[in-house]
Amino acid sequence: MAAVRLKDVAERAGVSIKTVSNVVRGAPRVSEATRSRVMRAVDELGYRPNPSARRLRTGRSGLIALVVPELATPYFAELAHHVRGEATLLGLTVLIEESLGDAAEELRLAGGVGASLLDGVILSPLRATPDELASVTDEFPLVLLGERTYGRNRVVADHVLIDNVAAARDLTAHLIGLGRTRIAAVGVDRQGSATSRQRLEGYQQALHAAGLPFDPRLAPRIEEFDRRNGLLAMRRLAALPAGERPDAVFCFSDLLAVGAQRALHEAGLAIPGDVAVAGIDGSEEALYSTPSLTTMVPDKAAIASLAVKCLAARIRSRAPLPFEVHVAPHWLEVRESTSGGRRALDA
Amino acid sequence: MAAVRLKDVAERAGVSIKTVSNVVRGAPRVSEATRSRVMRAVDELGYRPNPSARRLRTGRSGLIALVVPELATPYFAELAHHVRGEATLLGLTVLIEESLGDAAEELRLAGGVGASLLDGVILSPLRATPDELASVTDEFPLVLLGERTYGRNRVVADHVLIDNVAAARDLTAHLIGLGRTRIAAVGVDRQGSATSRQRLEGYQQALHAAGLPFDPRLAPRIEEFDRRNGLLAMRRLAALPAGERPDAVFCFSDLLAVGAQRALHEAGLAIPGDVAVAGIDGSEEALYSTPSLTTMVPDKAAIASLAVKCLAARIRSRAPLPFEVHVAPHWLEVRESTSGGRRALDA
DNA sequence: TCGTGGTGTTCCAACGTTGTAACCGGCGTG
């Protein structure tokens, strides 16, 4: 608490308030003598600048928000972890918000909540469309994760993403490479989110390249990317007549894959003997599941780093920069759920 | 960004700034006529109060922090989710911080970071001792999760916790009730955190009540409550000579249990046939693991609710209230990892 | 000796809000 103000420090050091302000902000034009004298007074009194006053005066709060659909989703929790770390490096504080998959809430949060509380927002949109978000983006620094403009040519905001189509294509190709021919895709959502569409696209490309037909029955619709939906979808797939049952499942998230594994376990089907399973996210949960889960890993550290740096740059320059699209790397981790066997993890 | 101020609204409504302020704050002494006129102006201009200015004037920011060791831990992610929900109900915004298990960082964050940014803090301490935290607590609203004073009689802060000793005792008793006699405890940490000590205590109480000896070799020391430590600890336990190997494992977290299950899987031991496994946390991951994991569930919603309400009360009353200790309920979920079988989840 | 220029410091005002006190008008009461 200790309401130590610039004024107190100034009196102690025998200089004016403004000089103390100059020192603590690291402004130039301060002699070494006064600087050290002021710093000593700062340390002795334990002065900490008042963020509200600073914000009121400068219009900058040093506060950014990360908006994710759901914090308890491992992927977003891990991402939040990385974003926080990256932001701390840049002297920014991160406010984490949940949209809970509500489009209106996403739009509200994209605009900066209490507007003048935040300098900028990193948003992982689930329902809100690029067009809707475009209205915010001229006035307020906003970086989008994993979305991309469709339909129109113009980019409406900064984007950081992985190549979802390629990731899905490569993962499907991996399953095809195992000799599987009836490959299901679990993750086509009813609302038609961009992520879902892109992964379906990659999946279809891989099927097509291998001369395999696309069977809509193997691409059931789901509501959310969570364990429960994976479980329910896989139960239905496992219940298909013998010849029509899939021999591999490409899940659009690790959580879906974990749910699918559970359904296969209940149905008494072997993984990968009867059905191979793969996910996307690179969550630690996937590594430790039984069997360990093959997954396509987005480089979360890179995504976080690019997003924070991009946002920081946009905040710094008030002038409207052209929007950028950054693509983060991804890679495949092949594990027991597609390769079989029982290896010790190197943990 | 639409810098609409009280002044703008006042001009539009033809009243003074202060009257507008009174209206938006819901202060009494405003006639219905002016109230509606002002509200209309507010809506038309899209006025949003400036949090920084408000905070500067009132000393309240409506911002609280939740400090957890690690966001990517499912338990804390779920807890954060609940805390956010509860705080939103009370009109508070939550800033989520990670201490990364560093005592100094915990102390710094307990003090409110930039002090004057936050109204209060909910801290889940891992390393910092109650005595260290006591220095903060007189000056700054602080609620602790899951710690409790030891050694001294005085309570140094508000606490919200579950009865860890009882939870551990009941869970161990459950394992004993299955007829197991060599029950390992995975979760004794080197730093001797309060949580770890309390759970060990409950474990020992249950052993004692059943007339079973305490074998220190079955209570290996670990570093963290994560999957990796569970894996490594269980590997060592599984490598014990036949007669000394445990036939059940009580893990102090679900993550440890998941790691332990993985080690048993690698060692070719059956769960629960050879070794029964149980955890604490009630994470969703535990429900979907293979086999599904018996776990002691802390009522996270209750913990979050109690913590937020307690903190809000302390913030409201500047006067030093006596410290309170709230105990949240917990219950046992018995699943395949101790009961055997293969049931369909009712999801 | 006086300017000149640069360097270091101070003074003033303002950011948007709210608490306090003062103000105004109308009503009920003596």
Next chain:
DNA sequence: CACGCCGGTTACAACGTTGGAACACCACGA
């Protein structure tokens, strides 16, 4: 009819900080 009271409104100052202009000081060259 005068007075006091109270509901409703306004004026003013202050919260802690920083940008800009003004100011003092020193060394230097004219």
